[in-house]
Amino acid sequence: xxxxxxxxxxxxxxxxxxxxxxxxxxxxxxxxxxxxxxxxxxxxxxxxxxxxxxxxxxxxxxxxxxxxxxxxxxxxxxxxxxxxxxxxxxxxxxxxxxxxxxxxxxxxxxxxxxxxxxxxxxxxxxxxxxxxxxxxxxxxxxxxxxxxxxxxxxxxxxxxxxxxxxxxxxxxxxxxxxxxxxxxxxxxxxxxxxxxxxxxxxxxxxxxxxxxxxxxxxxxxxxxxxxxxxxxxxxxxxxxxxxxxxxxxxxxxxxxxxxxxxxxxxxxxxxxxxxxxxxxxxxxxxxxxxxxxxxxxxxxxxxxxxxxxxxxxxxxxxxxxxxxxxxxxxxxxxxxxxxxxxxxxxxxxxxxxxxxxxxxxxxxxxxxxxxxxxxxxxxxxxxxxxxxxxxxxxxxxxxxxxxxxxxxxxxxxxxxxxxxxxxxxxxxxxxxxxxxxxxxxxxxxxxxxxxxxxxxxxxxxxxxxxxxxxxxxxxxxxxxxxxxxxxxxxxxxxxxxxxxxxxxxxxxxxxxxxxxxxxxxxxxxxxxxxxxxxxxxxxxxxxxxxxxxxxxxxxxxxxxxxxxxxxxxxxxxxxxxxxxxxxxxxxxxxxxxxxxxxxxxxxxxxxxxxxxxxxxxxxxxxxxxxxxxxxxxxxxxxxxxxxxxxxxxxxxxxxxxxxxxxxxxxxxxxxxxxxxxxxxxxxxxxxxxxxxxxxxxxxxxxxxxxxxxxxxxxxxxxxxxxxxxxxxxxxxxxxxxxx
Numbered sequence: 001x002x003x004x005x006x007x008x009x010x011x012x013x014x015x016x017x018x019x020x021x022x023x024x025x026x027x028x029x030x031x032x033x034x035x036x037x038x039x040x041x042x043x044x045x046x047x048x049x050x051x052x053x054x055x056x057x058x059x060x061x062x063x064x065x066x067x068x069x070x071x072x073x074x075x076x077x078x079x080x081x082x083x084x085x086x087x088x089x090x091x092x093x094x095x096x097x098x099x100x101x102x103x104x105x106x107x108x109x110x111x112x113x114x115x116x117x118x119x120x121x122x123x124x125x126x127x128x129x130x131x132x133x134x135x136x137x138x139x140x141x142x143x144x145x146x147x148x149x150x151x152x153x154x155x156x157x158x159x160x161x162x163x164x165x166x167x168x169x170x171x172x173x174x175x176x177x178x179x180x181x182x183x184x185x186x187x188x189x190x191x192x193x194x195x196x197x198x199x200x201x202x203x204x205x206x207x208x209x210x211x212x213x214x215x216x217x218x219x220x221x222x223x224x225x226x227x228x229x230x231x232x233x234x235x236x237x238x239x240x241x242x243x244x245x246x247x248x249x250x251x252x253x254x255x256x257x258x259x260x261x262x263x264x265x266x267x268x269x270x271x272x273x274x275x276x277x278x279x280x281x282x283x284x285x286x287x288x289x290x291x292x293x294x295x296x297x298x299x300x301x302x303x304x305x306x307x308x309x310x311x312x313x314x315x316x317x318x319x320x321x322x323x324x325x326x327x328x329x330x331x332x333x334x335x336x337x338x339x340x341x342x343x344x345x346x347x348x349x350x351x352x353x354x355x356x357x358x359x360x361x362x363x364x365x366x367x368x369x370x371x372x373x374x375x376x377x378x379x380x381x382x383x384x385x386x387x388x389x390x391x392x393x394x395x396x397x398x399x400x401x402x403x404x405x406x407x408x409x410x411x412x413x414x415x416x417x418x419x420x421x422x423x424x425x426x427x428x429x430x431x432x433x434x435x436x437x438x439x440x441x442x443x444x445x446x447x448x449x450x451x452x453x454x455x456x457x458x459x460x461x462x463x464x465x466x467x468x469x470x471x472x473x474x475x476x477x478x479x480x481x482x483x484x485x486x487x488x489x490x491x492x493x494x495x496x497x498x499x500x501x502x503x504x505x506x507x508x509x510x511x512x513x514x515x516x517x518x519x520x521x522x523x524x525x526x527x528x529x530x531x532x533x534x535x536x537x538x539x540x541x542x543x544x545x546x547x548x549x550x551x552x553x554x555x556x557x558x559x560x561x562x563x564x565x566x567x568x569x570x571x572x573x574x575x576x577x578x579x580x581x582x583x584x585x586x587x588x589x590x591x592x593x594x595x596x597x598x599x600x601x602x603x604x605x606x607x608x609x610x611x612x613x614x615x616x617x618x619x620x621x622x623x624x625x626x627x628x629x630x631x632x633x634x635x636x637x638x639x640x641x642x643x644x645x646x647x648x649x650x651x652x653x654x655x656x657x658x659x660x661x662x663x664x665x666x667x668x669x670x671x672x673x674x675x676x677x678x679x680x681x682x683x684x685x686x687x688x689x690x691x692x693x694x695x696x697x698x699x700x701x702x703x704x705x706x707x708x709x710x711x712x713x714x715x716x717x718x719x720x721x722x723x724x725x726x727x728x729x730x731x732x733x734x735x736x737x738x739x
Contacts, residue, residue, distance in 0.1 A: 003056030010058060014045070017064045021071060021081075033078040040085040040104065047093040054164035062157060063087060069153035073193055073353055080146050083111035087150060114147035115154070148184065155181045156193055159200040174204035179406055189322050192352050198256035206259075213255045216269050224250050224276055230333045231278055238299045244292070245283040251341070252276045277339040278332075281348045289344040290315055293326050296342050304330035307337065315347070323351050405456040417454065420479050424450040427462045428483035435486055437464035451477040469494065471690065471710075495539050502542030509541075509548065513555040528554050530590075544715030589613035589653040592629065596650065603627040603651075609634035619649030662692060663717050664708050669730040671703040682723045683709060689720060706736070 005013060018041055022029065029037070044063050051059035067084035070076045082104055089095045090112055101109035159177055162170055178201040185194035203210045232248045239246055253261075253275050261272055280300075284292045293315050300306075310329035318324045324347040332338035343351065407426060409415050417425055423443065427450070428435030441448050442461040454460065470490040478484055506525075507517045515521060522534050529546065531537050540546045590613065594601050603619060609631040611617045616632040620640055629651060630637055641648055667679065676696055683689050689709050696705030711717045721733045 014058065014060055014064075017061065017068075021064055021068045029078065036078055036082055036104065037085070040082040040108075043095070043103070044085045044089060047089045047095055051092065053161070055161060059088075059092075062161075065157045065160075066150065066153045069156055069193075070150055073156075074149055074153065074190060075353060076146060076149060079107050079111070080150060083108050083115070083146065084150050084153060086112050087115040087154060111147055111150065115150060149188065149190075152181055152185050152188075152190065152193060152197075156197060159197060162200075162204065170204040174201045177201045178205065189319075189350075190353070191323075195254045195256070199254055202256045202259060209259060210255060213258055213269060217252065217255070217258075217275075220275070224252070227333065227336075227338075228278055231338070234303050234333070235299055238302065239280075239296070242295065242299070244296070246296075247281045249279050249281070250276045251279050273337060274339055277327075277341055279341045279343070279348075281343060281345055284344045286346070289346070292344070293342050297326060297328060300328065300330060300340055300342070304332055306330050310339075315343075325351060405454060407454050407456065408459040410461045418479050421454055422450065422477050422479070423448060423452045423454060423460060423462070424474060425478050425480040425483050426454060426460050427464075428478070428480065428486055430462065432486050434462055434464060435483060436470060436490060437466060437468045439463050439465040439468045450474075495535065498542035499535050499538035500542075502538035502540065506538065506541045509551055513551060515555060515558075524558065525554060528557070543712050544719060545713045547715055589655060591654050592617070592651055593654055594619050594627065594649050594651045598652075598654070601627055603629050606630045606634070608636055613653045615653070617651050617653070619651040620644070621647040621649060661711055661713075662708055663711055664706055664736050665717075665721065665724070666732075666734050666736045667696075667703075667705045667707065667724060667730060668732040669703060669727075671698045671701050672729050675703060675727070675729060676705075678727050679705070679707070679724060682727065683707070683720065689716070 022034070022037065041064075045060050048059040048063070053059055053062060063085045066087060067081045070080050070084045074080075086100060086104070086108070090097055090100065097109050097113045100112050155177060158173065162173065165173070177197050182194050182197040182201060185191075185197060199210075228248065228250045235248075253272075258269065258272060258275065261267070262269065265272075280296055282289075282292055282296060307329040310327075312325075312327035314323055314325050314327070324343065326342040327339060328342070329337055329339050405417055405419055405421065407415055407417060409430065415426070415429060417429060423441035424435065424438055426441070427438040438450050440450060440463040441452060442463065443452060443454065443458050445459075447463075470487045472491060474487050475484060478487065503517075510517055510521070522537065526532070526534060526537050529537065529540070529550075531540070537546075591600065592603060593599060594603075601619075604626060605611060606620075606628045611629055611631045611634075617629050618632060618637070618641075619627045619629055622628050627649060630640070669675075676694075679696075680691065680694070683691055689711055691707060691709055693708035694705070695707075696703060709717075709720070711720065717735065721735070724730055724733050
């Protein structure tokens with residue numbers, strides 16, 4: 001609906017809204033309170049006078065509405081109402097935090113500073129402003145938890161007035177509300193706000209679903225009214241006989257809750273039986289209210305049969321959020337199960353509006369100390385021990401979907417990833433090339449390896465390098481299908497390139513042995529080396545794992561008495577023999593490695609499950625028989641792991657040609673400018689060899705260095721050493737075994 005008020009009508013509306021704000025708060029304001037609130041209102045009115053909301057309304061409508069939610073719905077104090085009125089002043093106008101402190105004192109200034117959306121924590125240009133907002137919001141917990149409460153009120157009003165926003169903004173803001181603000185409101189016991197945030201979130205993320213359920217609820221209103229009337233008529237006489245002052249009303253399940261239940265249970269709207277509950281709210285004194293609750297319970301269960309497994313007593317033991325109520329499920333009229341909630345007027349108000357509603361039942365001094373107690377309780381339950389980490393899931397119990405985490409992109413958007421996802425998964429989720437060249441990541445401003453496991457709320461910036469490319473080790477820690485597929489494809493391409501080089505090397509080496517490479521010879525070599533494809537053969541030649549001696553052995557066997565044996569073998573395998581350039585890559589499990597260091601140790605295959613290469617396995621250290629290897633799903637696995645966990649050894653099958661080993665090379669020689677660049681350049685160009693450590697020192701023209709590298713085999717290491725020896729000035733290159 002278009003905004004049509006003229007200036008005079010607008011001023012009247014502003015005055016009316018301001019009066020409503022003062023009227024509806026929980027506490028009675030002193031003259032001084034009223035003065036502070038008036039002063040804040042006047043400053044906000046002046047500061048925002050030229051601003052309009054997207055709806056066309058004057059901007060001041062927003063701070064008044066937020067202050068009203070803070071006062072009515074949450075029941076906070078004067079300091080909070082003042083801060084709510086001023087919450088956008090520092091961000092949107094010329095006022096500074098210092099101005100606010102001078103005018104309203106340190107507490108209000110601290111809260112307003114916490115609420116100011118522009119973060120001053122991270123000066124980097126590409127830092128996520130949104131991520132820093134949350135960081136700022138959570139860091140202020142150390143100062144004042146009211147920041148979060150006002151932030152929730154701010155979000156609620158933005159959600160209530162979001163119809164004028166463009167659709168993409170509506171979806172983004174609503175998704176964030178469902179992921180972060182609604183669960184946070186629930187955690188703080190603000191149930192009414194939580195419900196409204198969830199419903200509004202659904203309205204903008206899934207409008208068709210929202211309006212469909214809303215329509216069905218509207219249609220069944222009359223039916224529910226009649227049902228509640230029938231229920232009430234049955235128990236009225238008994239309640240009246242006990243002189244109770246009470247109210248019986250229906251409480252409908254929220255649209256969001258109905259949708260959630262439809263999804264989780266895979267049912268339609270009509271199949272949900274508990275779409276509403278009956279609430280009995282009675283007047284009582286603090287001393288008698290618990291006794292009265294059980295008295296009403298007794299009356300209800302005299303008339304209706306209870307389901308004993310559905311009794312929930314939160315009166316004897318209130319929830320940590322302050323929620324008190326007695327819930328029973330009974331077989332009501334028309335043979336339908338119905339939930340009945342029994343609670344006093346005081347309990348009902350706390351349940352609806354949150355723990356701060358206690359003020360209404362206390363004098364001014366008690367109310368203030370009650371507020372402090374409540375704020376401290378929230379602070380204790382939410383406080384994050386590591387102020388640099390934004391971990392919404394673990395420390396704030398905010399993860400709605402345990403299998404997903406939500407992290408911030410460098411542009412400030414929330415991105416969903418599976419639980420246990422790493423920085424590398426995140427890199428591939430942004431773009432394939434970012435993943436391919438991923439060298440490391442800055443997580444919450446700290447440098448982390450690509451294998452670093454991310455947590456919800458992390459702010460992640462990927463660091464790339466042009467010469468970085470995937471290696472087989474990456475598959476060990478990525479969890480997303482996208483990353484795994486891209487890495488495997490890249491390795492396959494890499495393997496093909498190396499295989500092409502390997503094929504040329506093989507042609508040259510076989511020429512020396514007077515053998516011409518042909519499909520028949522390739523098949524013979526594949527069989528001789530116990531491989532599966534021609535690609536495997538050429539790849540092994542390329543990385544140097546097949547040496548000259550092995551080729552000579554092949555040549556001599558080919559020419560001696562074993563020729564006929566090979567001919568027979570070839571005949572038998574011809575049907576399935578791969579073509580020379582066949583593009584298939586099959587895992588060739590030929591070796592078992594143990595422990596974190598992936599060492600090769602002696603072992604025996606256990607007879608109870610007989611694992612074969614490729615099975616998921618573990619090692620078990622026996623007393624007399626060394627290491628026995630069992631399948632992970634072996635019938636004895638649970639017993640062994642439960643009773644002898646300290647004797648379990650991590651184990652896995654690998655393709656030894658793809659495994660990388662760390663080796664240390666010691667280099668000595670005469671120093672000259674650019675020496676280090678030449679050495680590292682040779683290594684990085686040398687067949688996917690990775691540098692893990694580099695320590696070079698120079699003294700009076702002589703240098704000595706130790707370099708730790710990853711290689712696939714000894715032959716590759718020897719090739720690398722030969723290349724380094726060719727550098728001008730290098731006198732000695734040798735392999736050493738200790739740093």
